Amino acid sequence: MSIQTSPKKNILILGGSYGGISTAHYLLKNVLPKLSGPGPYEVILVSASSQALCRQACPRALISDDFFPQEKLFVDISxxxxxxxxxxxxxxxxxxxxxxxxxRVVSINLSSGQEESIDYHALIIATGASTPSPALGLNNDVPQLRSSWAAIRKVLPTAKSIVVAGGGPAGVETAGELGEYLNGPPRWLSSRPNPPKVDIKIVTSTTNILPVLRSEIAQTAEKYLAKVGVTVIRNVRVKKAEPSIPGEDKNDQIAVPTTVTLDNGQVLETDLYIPATGTTPNTGFLEEMLLAPDGRVETNRSTLRVEKAGMRVYAIGDASSFSRPTVHSIFQAVPILCANIKRDLLLSHGATEAETGEDSIFKEDTREAQLVPIGKCKGVGAVMGYKLPSFLIWLIKGRDYFLWTTVKLWSGEQWTK
Structure with missing residues (x-):
């Protein structure tokens, strides 16, 4: 396997989702055109999928293709x-x-089956994280995601019970969407369908679902879930989930009857089991010395540099330890990251620190912030520490799970100064 070299200086971006695509656009629009000196530069983006996805939409999109325009849900990166x-x-x-x-070389297994190694002048790690269920994120490529959706859709018409593991936004949204779709929309005067057509349970290890939000908001979410036939089991973890089809191929086990054993000894027999217990950083290709204890890239939280990896290496998004894994943190960080990349590129050309100025500094907004739709007409959440009414949750996110925001994001318009 040969190393690809060229007279160009490669700015290599690993990851084709929010962090990687936003960084690429920002550099191409606002940084590289303003640089003088040795060059030219080429931005090379490496993605395991040829298409980008609005991942937040998965809890609703997995039910039917009719809920979203597919050409907006999946967009070709090139x-x-x-x-x-x-x-x-x-x-x-x-x-x-x-x-x-x-x-300073990255090895890549191309979709064609070929191996390629590329040297880099600057490296941005934005490989994101994988979801425990292949139906809730683009863990590999679009065909595999669609295959998992197809398996779930095949089971839904006859399902009598569903267990969702995880009381965070992904678990609550998935249970809420399935509850409304299978048990009908919430009735004005009824607290719960009696009886629900499909028994849906959320299993959470915390005292309340949605632990990022205050308990008052979490309790409102639980009331909305009850109206669509969803019950919450608190303070307990899934000890093991045994699908009726044994084996190593997880794709065959996505939507099959499963025996779910909880750590309090309770056993749940379910027609569909959906794990939504957090994510796993996509960092297995990195040396352990570059990783934080939670598996994310150990990143300077102020400058977004990966200092242990040498000069001009950075990380952003769910694979990075720079902040909590949220989309709004990525959007806040992109201009800071790219300003520091610009500064480092100028320094590599011989500019002085007096000429480049000081580092740009990222400061995470740690105020209460989370928007959680529950079905198509309800939702809970807060922004900048302020509780929002259900109507605003619907208006901002619940209508289409942020799909309205991705047109400017994918085109780069969002980063036009």
Whole structure:
């Protein structure tokens, strides 16, 4: 396997979702055109999927293709960058297998089956995180995601019971969407369908669902869930889930009857089991010395540099330890990250620190902030520490799970100064 070198300086971005795509657009629009000196630069984005997805929409999208325009839900990554000059941007469809931060080389297993190694002048790690259920995120590529949705949709018409593990937003939203779809929309005067057509349970290890939000908001969410036939089991974890089809192939086990054993000894027999207990950072290709204890890339929370990896290496998004894994943190961080990349590129050309100025500093907004739709007409949440009424949750997120925001994001319009 040869190392690809060229007279261009490669700015390599690993990951084709919010962090990676936003960083690429910002650099191409606002940083590289303003740089003088040695060059030219080429931005190379590496993505395991050729398409980007609005991941927040998965709890509703997994039920039916009719809920969202598919051409907006899935967007080809290469098409997002056609406006830039030839030779300035390149997209590679493949999976990163290793980063040698000493030699400054990244190894990639391309979708064609070929292996490629590329040297980098700057590296941005934005590989995100994988969901425990393949139906709740783009863990690999679009065909595999659609296959998991198809398996779930096949079971829904005959399902009598569903167990969702996890009381965070993904679990609550998934249970709420399934409850409304299968048991009908909430009735004005009824606290719960009697009896519900499908028994849906959320299992959470915490005292309240949605632990990021205050208990008052979580209790309101539980009332909304009850109206669509969802029951919450608190303070207990799933000890094991045994699908009726044994084996190693998880794709065959996505939507099959499952025996769920809780750590208090309770056993739940269910027609459909959906794990939604957090995410796993996509950082297995990195050396352990670069990782924080939780598996994310150990990142300077102020500058977004990965200091242990050498010069001009950065991380952003769910794979990075720079903040809580939220989309709004990514959007706040992108301009800071790119300003520091610009500064480091200028310094590498021989500029002085007096000429480049000081680092830009990221400060995480730690105020209460989370929006959680529950079905198509209800929701709970807070922004900047302020509780929002259900109507505003619907208006901002519940209508289409932020799909209205992705047009400007994917096109790069969001980062036009």
């Amino acid at each position: 098409s997002m960058f056609t406006k830039y000059p030839d030779g300035r941007f390149r997209c590679l469809h493949g999976r990163v297998t290793a980063v040698n931060h000493t030699k």
